[in-house]
Amino acid sequence: MAKEYVTTREIAGPLLIVDHIEGAKYNEIVQIKAVDGSIKNGQVLEVDGDRALIQVFEGTAGLNLGGTRVKFLGKGVEVGLSPSILGRIFNGSGVPIDGSSAIIPEKRMDINGNPLNPYARNYPLEFIQTGISAIDGLNTLVRGQKLPIFSGSGLPHAQIAAQIARQAKVLGKEEKFAVVFVAMGITFEEANYFMEDFKKTGALERSVMFLNLANDPVIERIATPRFGLTVAEYLAFDLGMHVLVILTDMTNYCEALREISAARKEVPGRRGYPGYMYTDLATMYERAGRIKEKKGSITQIPILTMPEDDKTHPIADLTGYITEGQMFLSRNLFQQAIYPPIDVLPSLSRLKDKGIGKGKTREDHADVLNQLFAAYARGREVRELAIVLGESALTKTDLIFVRFADEFEQKFVKQGEYENRSIEETLDIGWRLLSMFPVGELKRIRPEYIEKYLSRYTTSSEGDTKNAD
Amino acid sequence: MKDKAGRVVKVSGPLVVAENIPQAKMFEMVYVSDKKLFGEIIEIKGNKASIQVYEDTSGIGPGEPVYSTGLPLSVELGPGLIGSIYDGVQRPLDELRKEYGDFISRGAYKPALNRKKEWLFEPVVRKGTTVKAGNVVGKVQETPVIMHKIIVPSGIEGEIISIIEKKKVTVEDVVARVKTTEGTKEIKLFQKWPVRIGRPVLKRLPPVDPLITGQRVIDAFFPIARGGTACVPGPFGSGKTVVQHQLAKWSDADIIIFIGCGERGNEMTDVLMEFPELKDPRTGRPLMERTVLIANTSNMPVAAREASVFTGITIGEYYRDMGYNVALMADSTSRWAEAMREMSGRLEEMPGEEGYPAYLASRIASFYERAGRVFILGSGKEATLSVIGAVSPPGGDLSDPVVQATLRTVRVFWSLDAQLAYARHFPSIHWLRSYSLYVDMLSDFYKKEMGEEWIEIRQEAMRTLRREAELQEMVRLIGIDALSSKDRLIMETARSIREDFLQQNAFMDADTYTSLKKQYRMMKLIHLFNKLAAHALDKNVELDKILSLPVRVEISRAKFIPEKELKKFDVIEEKISSLFNVLVKEVENG
């Protein structure tokens, strides 16, 4: 039986300093009993001689110096695992909250995991069809990728993430797949939205949820995503499933990290976030991927709301430095009632090149993608110019570009929340839009593809009529 | 063993403080706890030593033993380095996977150089020869393109009293014995060298030749010299890694050291998958046969990340000491600096700017200082080590202390621009902000290799781009109509330089590498068109007529002309000349 210490010397924010302890280990978990008998969990952040610094996941409210009893448990934070974990809902500390009994673990894993050997990685290159044109067509997601959604408060990132979870599939394959959903500091309403959606579509049986909501302890958020990712690793690499991990909202996670750092009086980095935040985030994001000779995969969609929509904010900036691209949501598109309001220009899937093309999506995909991108970029530019100088200042070609930009947003980007477009449909919409240009403007598409595909779309006058053949 | 051990007193993440380590020395390697976690002493105060531990310290606590080794953190240097992938402290990741599985468990260890593999050793000196550090005693064909020279390690000088004949040996077998004033010393295929100390050279020299990279914006505008230094700062997604990968693939160095320092695991996988398939344009052999990879990705221990750049550069120096031209890429030096910052913070040192330690600038400078063109020890032959570092400043802000400290020491600045990347202009090296301080030093080479005219064409292109920026400013204020035909031509020429020359798609086979010769021909096409167009304007040909010449499409497609078919450039040039002749004649004939 582990010894209990009543030698708490200082309580500062979420931290506890305990004296005269013997044999405490770095990172081990502790159990803290308050005077009122309530139990909290903590973790050793530093041991110095006989003194330990402890972060308390549930916060230190209710703790005092005399009556607090601290027990060192001699192990790191672990999660119990078995196949029956699928369909279960846990709180942010891995305790079931769905009314069912605890899991009987076949295996326990430390939630911090070990770093994946880079040599063991397999490169992600399998196309995931999300059914969302702005993603599949221009910022293609592949299995094992980490592709965050850079959002802002009030934007429909939850709907997009849920739509991806609902529709994502790898073409031509029926495989075991699962969703791990990790909520950090989001509202009950938002978490419930996911839960209801998963229930409706039957995805709940294939998902595992970890919920730390807005009124749940802040420091617990440091552990919550690690529970989720450890489960994901188990499902992917022990059980061979393809796992989609949704982490929302990373902004709340980073704020918890900042709180600990401030309480430790560390030298703050930019905007008060700790200097090691890059590494801390990387130890989570890098848990996405594939492993050679293993069946499963972990694909991550972290969601973060950028304070003031500022992408140079450290949370977005450091995330962008680790992930393999990003999807930007635009307030402007949202205000024009365009769902999903994905701004394709600053968005980028860095792994798209290896996931598209002949045998994966379609031979013309890369060219169409480049052409759509270039045309939309030019269209946006000209549209802005028109605002300054007036439409009369535009040439005939310029006017086509403006019309293209408008229609691209309305017909390509915009789609229903339950509309699941195949990659062919997505590319076809692209071609139909491009057909408004004279062929000479389609410089990014190889002549043979223009010949093969464009003729299918040139006869109809309006973009949304059916293929004329 | 116990009595030789110190005791842990404090654990704070990767920092462990221990007391009473016998004869603790700075930068000495130690093992922490009976789990044998590998670390290095980075500070000594009284009887306490601070240790940065290269593995996760979870579960370690006060009272556990710390074993000293008496040796500084070192790397193993010998045949078998090429084609390997190591972590930041030279643990072979492929071997670790075989032994310990897909995840790197603590205390995992395998020697850097395979102890069982046999190499065919061939002596090049005879018994009785007097040798000293740097002399070559034998050689081993390490890969089909790399002849590994076995050099006398530092500190050994004297007469060879025995040397084996040509035969297969392992790295640990003794191949020669040298009688020195301190007794007989053995020479094996491998030696060790402390990573934090630069390997000595005979003489340092200023650079004279460029490192040809096949990247047009670099070779033509902002070249790096062999033995030179360069940095690639830019915000996330601006193309730092792609630039570094491109240099690793295509630059005409003999040996490439690529350090993935605190970046993505998949990027290393990418290299591991591609390099064995890609062929070196000079030797026709797979690129992996000249490459050493160091991968200490962002999820691997942060202290080992700090060490990774030193591990890499020491291996680089070792191949330089065989007389090779070595190029080293570190992606990203910011993550290295952050590792320093983290250790410094835990040591509770006085923070400098942005929390970085006060010695940040001097550490960065001394790292790049290990690059250079030199006469090597022993033969005195010339060899080079070029160093290219990526820098990842927060928000892409160039006032970042790491960027600033780097710019003070490196000679080439490839400034990646977010706006260009956003517009998918790659490589997003900004032509007005970037610079190379080697341009003048290298001009003799370029004159000889590409002709006097090249220097002029290049300068004119630069002038055009600068002028474009001014004109764009005007257009923004008063509209394009206000420009004269001449100025509009400049704008069009500038656009052609940007799109048809500077933009280079790394992922397109025909475009990913361009020889100097082809670069010259491409640039000359643009130059010729511009020259004749200006002349035609003088003869009152309408600009719109000029701009609608279909040959412009051929100029824009010239990047896809295969290296073997450069004759096609002659055809296009002739076509340009004759088309302009026709235009001018039309006007003259009314």
Ligand SMILES: Nc1ncnc2c1ncn2[C@@H]1O[C@H](COP(=O)(O)OP(=O)(O)OP(=O)(O)O)[C@@H](O)[C@H]1O
């Ligand atoms: N020369 C190029 N040709 C084509 N595409 C490029 C080129 N350079 C960069 N890109 C595109 O830009 C993306 C980002 O490039 P890269 O990964 O090199 O950025 P980075 O600056 O290293 O970012 P980070 O700091 O996040 O690591 C690539 O995935 C690729 O899509």
Ligand SMILES: [Mg+2]
């Ligand atoms: Mg990079």
